[in-house]
Amino acid sequence: MKLATLATVAVVTAALRVASPAHAQGVEARSRPGTAAAPSDSALEARTTAVAATLRCPVCQGESIQDSPSELAKQMRAVVRDRLRSGETPDQVKAYFVSRYGEWILLEPTMTGLNILLYVLPVVLVIGGLALVAFLVRRWTASNSTPV
Amino acid sequence: MNWKRAFIAVLIGAPLIALFAYGFSRDPAAIPSPLPGHDAPAFALTVFAPGEPPLMRPAGDTIRLADLAGKVSVVNFWASWCGPCRAEHAALSETARHYAGRPAQFIGVLYNDRPAPATRWIAEMGGQSYPAVTDNESRTAIDYGVYGVPETFIVDATGRIAYKHVGPISAEVLRQWIDSLLPKAAAGDTTPRALLR
Helix, strand or coil: CHHHHHHHHHHHHHHHHHHCHHHCCCCHHHCCCCCCCCHHHHHHHHHHHHHHCCEECCCCCCCECCCCCCHHHHHHHHHHHHHHHCCCCHHHHHHHHHHHHCHHHECCCCCCCCHHHHHHHHHHHHHHHHHHHHHHHHHHHHHHHCCC | CHHHHHHHHHHHHHHHHHHHHHHHCCCCCCCCCCCCCCECCCCEEEEEECCCCCCCCCCCCEEEHHHHCCCEEEEEEECCCCHHHHHHHHHHHHHHHHCCCCCEEEEEEECCCCHHHHHHHHHHCCCCCCCEEECHHHHHHHHCCCCCCCEEEEECCCCEEEEEEECCCCHHHHHHHHHHHCHHHHHCCCCHHHHCC
């Protein structure tokens, strides 16, 4: 019995790690080396890539403007680059796109309002499901052992 | 026991069905625009197709949003490769002509296209009453949150976006909005929203 609860806890903690959505669009994993030669250019290119990877391509299916080869995505990357070059912070650039395309443009929903449900609900459901399974298994083993 | 199970099944099933009914009745490609109610982004775009008198502007002229202050503006994003743009072209061109001489201005912004095929397209469609401009690198289109063509923005005389239309627009919708935004129609009681549900 003790072993079963221990196993449940282990599974829950493992599930929590997997459920964390922050890893879905890792920025560092998809940085592409800039083609520019000057170090300042490659730094700008890396920052452009980081921001572009968080913005949804409006003419694609679930792709960032960094990953999309479409014309509009290319042009949006140019806008990101120009705004960063002019001194805007990555958050300001993202806020610009949100002001034009709505929050839809962000690949990762912000953790505010109803969006929190997106982050919390999967975790709650996994824990609830595991608790239900543990409860049922416990009841099943108990009812099996008593008649004998 | 069976009744209890049926009740639980309904309790779980009904909200799911309602959720799916809502989800499947929506267009997953539609992007809700935050722009209506806000100031229209400024632009300065160069005319490549002059249009026809009395609405014509010479090719090479720059049309700025600021120039349109005091007028109701219809900003239409289009392209010659765009199929649905053919469907709305007559409505736009004729409605623009209908409002000639009144404080209303139509402008066609070319989206991811070149002036040469666009000019041929206009000739093929039997001409266009209002001027068309180029949008270098889609800067203005991105400023307006455009994600496809055709998209049409109706800007009121104070420079505020009153309405965004995705897909081919009809003469009725254009007239409803322009009439409701023109100064002398202030007393009019037709509300365009009613027309759009």
